[in-house]
Every structure is written in structure tokens, then in C-alpha cells.
Amino acid sequence: MTAKPYLPPTPLDDDAVVITAIETVQPRDLFPGLLLVRIHTEDGLIGHGETYYCAEAVQAMIHDWMARRLLGEDALAIESHWRFLYERAANFGVRGTELRAISALDVALWDILGQACNRPIYRLLGGPVRDKILVYNSCGNPKYGPSKEGRLGWPGMGAVGDPGPLGDSWKLFNEPVALAQELVELGYSGLKVWPFDQAAIQYGPSRIPHAEIEKAVQPLRDIRDKVGMDLDIFVDGHAHFQLPAALRIADALREVQPLWLEDVLKMDNLDTLADFRRQSGMPISASEMLLTRADYNDALQKNAADYVMIDPTWVGGISETARIAHLAQTYNIPVSMHDCTGPLTLFAGLHVGAAIANCCYQETVRAQIHTVYHELIDTEVKIADGYVDVPRGPGLGVRLNPDLFRKDRPGYRISTR
Numbered sequence: 001m002t003a004k005p006y007l008p009p010t011p012l013d014d015d016a017v018v019i020t021a022i023e024t025v026q027p028r029d030l031f032p033g034l035l036l037v038r039i040h041t042e043d044g045l046i047g048h049g050e051t052y053y054c055a056e057a058v059q060a061m062i063h064d065w066m067a068r069r070l071l072g073e074d075a076l077a078i079e080s081h082w083r084f085l086y087e088r089a090a091n092f093g094v095r096g097t098e099l100r101a102i103s104a105l106d107v108a109l110w111d112i113l114g115q116a117c118n119r120p121i122y123r124l125l126g127g128p129v130r131d132k133i134l135v136y137n138s139c140g141n142p143k144y145g146p147s148k149e150g151r152l153g154w155p156g157m158g159a160v161g162d163p164g165p166l167g168d169s170w171k172l173f174n175e176p177v178a179l180a181q182e183l184v185e186l187g188y189s190g191l192k193v194w195p196f197d198q199a200a201i202q203y204g205p206s207r208i209p210h211a212e213i214e215k216a217v218q219p220l221r222d223i224r225d226k227v228g229m230d231l232d233i234f235v236d237g238h239a240h241f242q243l244p245a246a247l248r249i250a251d252a253l254r255e256v257q258p259l260w261l262e263d264v265l266k267m268d269n270l271d272t273l274a275d276f277r278r279q280s281g282m283p284i285s286a287s288e289m290l291l292t293r294a295d296y297n298d299a300l301q302k303n304a305a306d307y308v309m310i311d312p313t314w315v316g317g318i319s320e321t322a323r324i325a326h327l328a329q330t331y332n333i334p335v336s337m338h339d340c341t342g343p344l345t346l347f348a349g350l351h352v353g354a355a356i357a358n359c360c361y362q363e364t365v366r367a368q369i370h371t372v373y374h375e376l377i378d379t380e381v382k383i384a385d386g387y388v389d390v391p392r393g394p395g396l397g398v399r400l401n402p403d404l405f406r407k408d409r410p411g412y413r414i415s416t417r
Contacts, residue, residue: 016074017116018042019417022067022105025404026055026411028150030375034342035059035100036400039108041075045115048400049108051100051313052145052341053155059413061101067415070105075112082106082319086292099291099316106317107348107396114395121348121395125322125355132387133353135364136190136234137183138340139168144365145340146372156238157201166367169194176219177226187385190232190259192363195219196249200240208245213252220256229257237264239289243272250280260285260307267295274304285309288338292316296324300331307360311338312348321352329358336361340368343377347396354390362388376401 012018021040026032035055039047051058066085073081082102089098114121122128141161145153153159161169171179172193183191195216199208220233235258241249246264253261262285265273270286277284286299288311299305308328312321325335335358337349346364353359369381379398381388391397405412 012074015076017045017076017112019070019073019075021414021416022062022070023405023412023414024059024062025409025413026059027376027404028411029148030372031146031342032150032152033145034376035104036344036376036404037062037104037108038400038405039070039075039105039112041112045075045112046399047075047108047110047112047115048344048396048398049104049106049111049313049317050342050344050400051104052345053100054097055411057097058100058104059411061097062105063413063415066101066105071415071417075109076116078106078109078113078319081109082317086316095291100314103313103315103317103320106319107313107344110318110348110351111395118394120391120393120397121318121351122354122390125318125351128354128390129357130354130390132389133350133362134189134360135362135383135386135388136192136232137168137188138192138236138363138365139172139179139194140340140365140367141167141169142367142371144169144367146368156240157197160198166370168367172219176222180223180227180231184227184230186383187387188231188383189386190234190361192234192236192262193220194236194238197238197240200238205240205242206245208241208248213249217252217256220253220258224256232259233257234259234262234285235264236262239263239266241265243276246276247279250276250282254282259283262309263287263289270295270299270302270304273299274302277304277306283307285336288314290315292320293324293327296327300328300333305333308333308335309338310335310349310352311341311345312352313341313345314338318348318352321348322356325352325356325359329356332358334358334360337363339363340365343369343373343381343398344396344400346381347391347398350388350391351396364388376404 020042023038037049199212260283267289283306285307286305339346
């Protein structure tokens with residue numbers, strides 16, 4: 001029989017792990033932009049995945065299109081499924097929804113592979129190069145993404161938030177020294193801030209008044225004055241600004257010596273990003289807003305980045321994250337993992353970070369880890385002295401709360417053979 005391209009042989013191999021069902025749920029009462037995924041197999045293994053943003057569209061893409069590829073097929077044929085879904089979607093643009101859907105499914109399939117082999121994913125990626133992962137804290141707040149009211153915010157519109165426990169974004173502007181000292185005492189070596197969002201929302205992308213720059217930079221000066229270089233500072237612009245405003249911001253930040261500037265510009269013109277890096281003379285991180293190796297290769301070839309930032313559940317899953325990290329290594333560019341969007345994104349990043357030598361940082365958001373993550377997963381994320389231990393269990397080493405997948409829950413869908 002002639003084999004079909006990129007398809008498992010028919011009949012399936014004796015050691016195939018056959019997919020019988022795909023479940024998804026939008027946890028609208030906890031984290032309304034998140035989509036959680038479970039892939040079931042006929043021998044009882046369940047793979048877990050997730051992605052973030054436009055959950056309704058991604059859910060439809062998975063059930064109405066991609067499930068037709070996966071149901072009844074071998075869950076362990078990960079590369080075959082990835083190439084097939086990517087190449088078919090690439091005929092129509094393969095942006096956004098398609099890649100987020102592929103990402104969630106790919107993470108779940110790697111989880112199944114790890115369980116089938118009774119090994120953590122990082123061992124299947126080549127084994128450990130480190131036994132713990134350096135993290136930094138992104139200064140969000142308990143309502144940055146999560147919502148008990150089902151409120152869907154707009155990505156990159158970082159509100160200052162409210163005072164109170166874990167209200168790090170509020171503390172940045174009101175108690176920056178106390179925030180910095182607390183993080184240093186907890187062992188963190190870095191914090192990420194987005195101090196220019198409110199000015200961008202008020203004034204638009206093309207200009208930023210000097211007074212607004214001063215208001216945004218002063219807390220960072222205060223942190224430097226108090227804790228010196230004990231904390232690396234990462235500045236995220238959430239892609240709000242055009243080149244002249246971005247250069248003005250970079251000039252004002254020079255005295256603070258940030259480890260990197262991230263997404264001050266949009267990622268839709270990498271020539272301009274390279275020009276920004278050259279003119280500013282500042283270290284640039286690019287960027288979880290890029291998608292697939294083609295984008296990252298373009299940024300690297302144009303000398304547009306000093307650091308590569310990857311989100312495993314946006315870029316194409318664990319498969320593509322590892323490939324991009326290896327690509328960056330050929331340019332002697334370090335890689336960091338993004339997570340402001342969900343617990344399985346964090347665990348996927350930890351596995352890649354454990355296995356690939358040029359991974360230097362994992363983003364974490366303690367305001368999410370200590371609140372909503374407890375309701376989503378069965379494993380506590382423990383940060384000690386600024387590190388997270390490599391996950392030890394088979395597969396991802398974490399499971400989604402099965403109560404989230406009740407069939408009577410709003411936002412639930414299932415596709416079966």
C-alpha cells in the first residue's frame with residue numbers, strides 16, 4: 001500500500017497510542033482568555049495543553065478542523081501531525097488562531113509521549129543541561145488576565161491595578177523600593193515592568209511627553225538607588241510605540257541599565273526593529289509576538305535582537321519552541337521563555353529550558369502563581385531563591401483540574417472518534 005505523505009501507516013503500528021477524544025474548555029469564571037485542552041487515548045493516557053487569547057476561535061479551529069486529522073490516529077506521531085497541520089494552515093496564512101491551536105495540541109501530545117515513556121519531556125528533548133531554571137517576576141496583579149467576572153481585557157493594556165497582596169503593578173508606581181526589596185529578599189534576580197502603557201493609551205503610539213517618561217522611569221531609578229544591580233530590570237513596551245517615541249524611551253532608560261527592552265516597537269517590521277537596536281544601543285528582546293522559526297530567523301539574520309523570547313503556547317508548541325531555541329543558539333543569542341498566560345505555558349517552557357543550553361530565563365507572574373494557578377492545576381509551582389526546579393513527573397509533570405472539564409460547564413466542547 002502506498003503511504004500517504006505525513007500520515008501514519010495504515011493499519012496503525014502495534015505500539016501506536018490511538019487518540020479517541022479531544023476536550024476543550026474555556027474557564028470563563030477563572031481565566032476567560034485561556035483555552036484548556038485534554039487529548040484522550042484508547043489506553044487511558046490523557047495529554048494536557050493550553051493556549052491563550054481568542055479562546056472561542058481557537059476552540060472552533062481545534063474541533064471543527066484539526067480534530068479531523070487527529071482522531072483515530074497515533075498520538076506519538078507528533079512531528080507528522082505538526083507538519084501536516086502547519087502546512088495546511090500555511091496555505092491560508094497560519095497566523096494567530098491556527099498556531100495557537102497547533103500549540104495547545106502539540107503540548108498535549110508531548111505530554112502523552114512523556115507519559116507513554118514514563119519520562120519527563122525534557123529527557124525526551126535530549127536530557128537535562130540544568131536541574132533548576134532561573135526565573136524573574138513580571139509585575140502584574142491578581143486581575144492581570146484572570147477574572148472571576150468573566151471580563152475579557154485587551155492584551156498589552158497593563159492597568160496599574162489595586163493595592164494589596166501581590167499587587168506588584170500598583171507597588172511599582174507607589175512603593176517601588178518596598179517591591180524591589182521584597183523580591184530581593186525572596187531571591188529573585190529580576191523583575192519585568194511595563195511602566196509606559198498608560199502613557200501609550202492616553203497619547204498614542206507616535207509621541208510620549210517628557211513628563212510621562214519621567215513618571216514612568218522614576219520608580220526604576222528609585223529601585224536602582226536602593227538595591228543597586230541586585231535586580232535585573234526588564235522593560236516591556238507591549239508594542240505600543242513607533243520609532244521616535246521608542247528612541248526617546250530608550251534614551252531615558254539608559255541610566256537604569258535594563259537587561260533588555262522588550263516589544264517597545266511592534267514586531268511587524270523587523271528592519272525597523274534592527275534600526276531601533278542600532279540607534280538606541282540598548283539590548284533588545286524579540287519576542288513572543290513572533291511566530292515560527294521563519295520570523296525568528298528573519299530577526300536573527302537582521303541583527304535585530306540580543307535575546308530571543310518564546311511563548312510555547314503561541315509559537316507552535318514544544319516542538320517549535322525547541323527548534324527556535326536551537327536556531328538562536330547558532331547565532332550565540334540566549335533564549336528566554338514567556339509566560340503571562342497560563343500554567344501549562346510555564347511548564348512547557350520549563351521543560352525546554354531544562355534541555356537546551358542557551359535558555360537563560362523563565363518568566364513567571366507570582367500574582368498568577370499564588371492565585372488562579374491553584375485552581376487550574378494539581379501541582380504547586382515553587383520558586384526558591386529565584387529558581388524553579390525542573391519538573392520531575394512523566395510528561396509535563398502537571399495535570400489540569402479534571403473538574404474544569406465537566407460537560408455541563410459553559411465553554412466546554414468534546415470531539416470523539
